[in-house]
Amino acid sequence: MSQIAFIGGGNMATSIIGGLVKGGDVKASMIHVSDPGAEQRARLSKDFGINVHENNLDAIAKADVVILAVKPQVMKDVLQPLQATLSSRQPLLISIAAGISMDSLASWSGCKALVRCMPNTPALLGRGATGLFASAAVSIDQRNQADSLLSAVGLTVWVKNESEIDAVTAVSGSGPAYYFLLMEAMIAAGQKLGLSKETATRLTLQTAAGAAEMALKSDVDPAELRRRVTSPGGTTERAIATFEAAHLRDIVDAALKAANDRGAELSQQLGD
């Protein structure tokens, strides 16, 4: 069985580790995590019974797969001290960082088999969505390994071009935040209409979950599901007309383009 090392034990690593341990596909004893935060390490050790390390080199010492889960801004500084070990051991290197290119990962790590992927936080519940892209040096076995690690925490989708990872980031990596923003706005609007905060919150969250579940299970697309809620001359029609008049689709288009472009900009700024 492969040893898996996470460099960085923050929000995303915790989500993925939680999913892996809960799913039972990977033994806790096979998972190593390094993080400079003592509290972070204590929490990971207590919650999941995995191996924790202060030093990144200790985490990767026997790893077959190394998952990079640090912020993009520190990636170069994190990888350079690991380069000698990584280039001699040649583990499969999986980066979940937004906006760090394959070229940068290869030159900073010395690894050849690289996977860039973009998960999202619902991975914590096993309901994540991850887009992945592999370098040419990734073997079929390694690709399957990356797929099974990330599919333990939800849906996986492979893309053919590296640039598509920025689009995946814009749609699903950042996506949960868009839905949370809409929830915040609906809860506030419900309160203005006279509901208590608790009632507005419970109704909003259950509606979001129900709508998502319907869209996932339905054999028709979201546009048709929307039409089925919208009675002619009724209440939904007024609300949808208000969204359309405020150019909601253009706003979503611009927001996702901004996220996509920020991914590309980060690659430029943080690359060599």
Ligand SMILES: NC(=O)C1=CN([C@@H]2O[C@H](COP(=O)(O)OP(=O)(O)OC[C@H]3O[C@@H](n4cnc5c(N)ncnc54)[C@H](O)[C@@H]3O)[C@@H](O)[C@H]2O)C=CC1
């Ligand atoms: N938060 C999200 O929804 C998503 C984040 N990502 C990507 O995941 C990566 C991590 O993001 P988060 O988990 O949100 O950040 P985070 O800040 O929660 O976690 C980063 C962790 O790295 C640790 N760290 C800092 N310096 C380190 C070092 N030198 N060596 C080892 N560990 C170090 C920090 O102590 C922290 O625990 C980022 O690159 C981000 O682009 C990807 C998909 C979704």
Ligand SMILES: O=C(O)[C@@H]1CCC=N1
């Ligand atoms: O906001 C970010 O940069 C990261 C990547 C996707 C979600 N969070």
